[in-house]
Structure formats: structure tokens, C-alpha cells
Amino acid sequence: GAVVSQHPSRVICKSGTSVKIECRSLDFQATTMFWYRQFPKKSLMLMATSNEGSKATYEQGVEKDKFLINHASLTLSTLTVTSAHPEDSSFYICSARQGAANEKLFFGSGTQLSVL
Amino acid sequence: GESVGLHLPTLSVQEGDNSIINCAYSNSASDYFIWYKQESGKGPQFIIDIRSNMDKRQGQRVTVLLNKTVKHLSLQIAATQPGDSAVYFCAENMDQFYFGTGTSLTVIP
Numbered sequence: 001g002a003v004v005s006q007h008p009s010r011v012i013c014k015s016g017t018s019v020k021i022e023c024r025s026l027d028f029q030a031t032t033m034f035w036y037r038q039f040p041k042k043s044l045m046l047m048a049t050s051n052e053g054s055k056a057t058y059e060q061g062v063e064k065d066k067f068l069i070n071h072a073s074l075t076l077s078t079l080t081v082t083s084a085h086p087e088d089s090s091f092y093i094c095s096a097r098q099g100a101a102n103e104k105l106f107f108g109s110g111t112q113l114s115v116l
Numbered sequence: 117g118e119s120v121g122l123h124l125p126t127l128s129v130q131e132g133d134n135s136i137i138n139c140a141y142s143n144s145a146s147d148y149f150i151w152y153k154q155e156s157g158k159g160p161q162f163i164i165d166i167r168s169n170m171d172k173r174q175g176q177r178v179t180v181l182l183n184k185t186v187k188h189l190s191l192q193i194a195a196t197q198p199g200d201s202a203v204y205f206c207a208e209n210m211d212q213f214y215f216g217t218g219t220s221l222t223v224i225p
Contacts (some may be wrong), residue, residue, distance in 0.1 A: 004159075006159070034212065042218075043217050044160070044215045046213075080199075095122070104150055104162055105162075108159050110157070110158045
């Protein structure tokens with residue numbers, strides 16, 4: 001299957017700093033990428049949908065200025081957690097879709113963010 | 117809003133037995149469903165998918181059943197192995213994919 005690479009896999013940062021997470025589709029062009037957040041023993045919560053070259057669409061309750069998403073190319077999307085605080089600590093997962101809305105998603109390996 | 121839910125949060129099975137994980141969905145217009153497996157600290161891994169024009173699909177040791185009448189989806193794992201221990205999510209396509217709560221499968225050696 002298609003490969004989605006997510007980096008870094010783990011990051012620990014001080015409160016107030018910003019953290020950037022990268023998501024790359026390695027062997028296909030991703031027209032759409034999604035960012036999810038997951039708390040321990042909970043399901044994946046969709047944060048935003050990004051399409052290459054356009055602004056991301058955020059789910060209700062997700063702060064656009066806190067979670068900046070950039071989808072500059074068909075193979076790269078980034079999520080920047082700005083001015084991170086301990087409550088932003090979580091497991092963040094990206095996924096990518098190659099074609100139409102009814103095609104399967106391929107997931108990155110996730111990023112564990114810990115804000116001290 | 118629409119929801120995708122699972123009947124049981126945990127499931128324990130003996131190694132070698134068959135496992136059945138269930139999922140209820142509420143959007144009758146959904147036409148595509150996927151089962152994912154997630155191991156601790158990792159991203160979800162695609163297992164099998166099914167479209168609404170089918171009621172059964174088989175993969176390697178896995179079978180997905182779709183009952184559109186009662187909006188129910190199930191994942192059957194044959195001859196469950198210790199490596200199958202993970203959390204299993206069903207996902208329903210509504211332009212974006214929304215995930216159910218998940219079922220934690222534990223395989224007892």
C-alpha cells in the first residue's frame with residue numbers, strides 16, 4: 001500500500017514554543033491530507049482537512065491560529081502547534097488520500113507531543 | 117451529528133479462536149467503510165474496506181460484513197494470533213472519514 005511518512009515521531013518541548021510536524025506521501029500524490037488528534041484510549045478526532053494549494057478546513061472547536069496547517073505541495077502537509085501548552089500534549093496523526101472522497105486513507109505513524 | 121460507534125470497548129479471545137468486532141453507523145447515505153488496526157503508539161493500519169454495493173468482503177484471515185438494513189458493520193478475524201492484539205476502528209466515509217470509539221482486542225496465548 002501507499003506510504004505516508006510523519007516526522008518527528010516524538011517531541012518534547014517547553015511551554016510557549018512552537019512545534020512543526022511534517023506529513024509526506026512518499027509514493028503517491030495526496031490531493032487531500034487530514035490531521036487527527038488522539039488522546040489515550042480514545043478514538044481519532046478529526047482536526048482539519050487540507051487540500052493542496054488552498055486553506056485548510058477546520059473542524060468545529062479547533063483553533064485555526066493554534067494549529068496552523070500548510071499543504072504547499074501534493075506530497076507535503078505540515079501542522080504547526082503554536083505557543084504550545086501542556087493541554088496540547090497529545091498524539092497527532094496525519095493521513096493522506098490519493099484521489100476521490102471515497103478512496104481509502106493511508107496514515108502516518110503519528111507524533112507524540114509532550115509539552116512541559 | 118452522525119456517529120460511528122462500536123458495541124464493545126474490549127474483547128478478549130483465546131489464541132486460535134475467531135474474533136468478531138462489531139460497529140454501528142448512523143448515516144444511511146454512507147457508501148464506503150474501512151476497518152483499521154492501531155497498535156500502541158502507532159498510526160492506524162488499513163485492514164480491509166467495503167463499499168455499500170457489497171455485503172461481504174474477504175481478505176487474508178479477515179472478513180468484513182455489511183448489513184445496510186440495520187446499519188451494522190463487523191470484522192471477523194479467523195484463527196486470532198497474538199499479533200492481532202490491538203485497537204480496531206471502523207471508519208465511515210462522509211466526505212471525510214470519521215472513526216468510531218474503537219475496540220481493544222486482547223489475544224490470550
